[in-house]
Amino acid sequence: MDLELGGRVVLVVGGTGLIGRAVVGRLRQEGATALVASRHAEEGLVIDAQDQQSVQAGFAAVLEQHGRLDGLVVTAAPSAQTLDPARNSDPEQVLEAVDAKALSFLRLVNAALPVMTAAGYGRIVGISGQNAFLTGNVTGAVRNAALIVAAKNLADGAAGSGVTVNVVNPGPVTEDPAAEVQPGRPGESSPEQIADLVTFLISPRAGAISGESIATGHRVRGTTSL
Numbered sequence: 772m773d774l775e776l777g778g779r780v781v782l783v784v785g786g787t788g789l790i791g792r793a794v795v796g797r798l799r800q801e802g803a804t805a806l807v808a809s810r811h812a813e814e815g816l817v818i819d820a821q822d823q824q825s826v827q828a829g830f831a832a833v834l835e836q837h838g839r840l841d842g843l844v845v846t847a848a849p850s851a852q853t854l855d856p857a858r859n860s861d862p863e864q865v866l867e868a869v870d871a872k873a874l875s876f877l878r879l880v881n882a883a884l885p886v887m888t889a890a891g892y893g894r895i896v897g898i899s900g901q902n903a904f905l906t907g908n909v910t911g912a913v914r915n916a917a918l919i920v921a922a923k924n925l926a927d928g929a930a931g932s933g934v935t936v937n938v939v940n941p942g943p944v945t946e947d948p949a950a951e952v953q954p955g956r957p958g959e960s961s962p963e964q965i966a967d968l969v970t971f972l973i974s975p976r977a978g979a980i981s982g983e984s985i986a987t988g989h990r991v992r993g994t995t996s997l
Contacts, residue, residue: 785847793962820875873917926982958989
């Protein structure tokens with residue numbers, strides 16, 4: 772299937788991370804101009820999604836250099852391994868994590884939407900996680916759930932404009948995902964499997980999909996709705 776991404780300009784914020792690198796590679800395979808952005812990009816744009824001025828400067832640079840923005844993928848967020856398990860319900864850690872993930876997503880999307888709606892076309896995909904639907908870690912659940920809720924609101928606000936907003940929810944990410952799925956747990960997926968889904972959602976082919984939160988690996992086993 773031709774995903775019709777030739778000539779499309781897609782900004783991948785967090786493009787130097789495990790998932791981000793896979794997304795950038797897959798987009799380029801499909802002919803898109805995939806722009807890498809992160810807080811410390813050695814090659815690419817420097818965008819700190821927790822800094823509004825940095826976000827504005829980054830988007831201005833994209834438009835100056837390429838004249839358009841067709842897609843935005845947001846994978847930027849501190850790894851779950853950086854969260855302190857001993858502080859998983861500490862309000863300060865929760866607040867910091869929400870800012871680093873959900874509010875960073877919101878800042879980036881708010882910068883992209885005016886450009887995309889003016890063009891009558893755009894695709895936005897955020898990476899959240901299935902622990903949004905699991906108890907046991909307040910910080911991990913809240914930061915991911917907040918992103919999902921924000922994305923749904925943004926998608927509904929953009930309905931009919933030609934711009935779609937969706938979320939991809941991986942479970943554990945590994946280069947060699949296991950086939951087994953334990954009860955009450957999500958299935959594993961590889962960066963490449965996640966990238967395949969993200970690339971489709973970023974493509975013109977996915978124009979009828981918006982406001983969705985889609986799992987990779989296997990949605991939490993033993994639940995009927997999330």
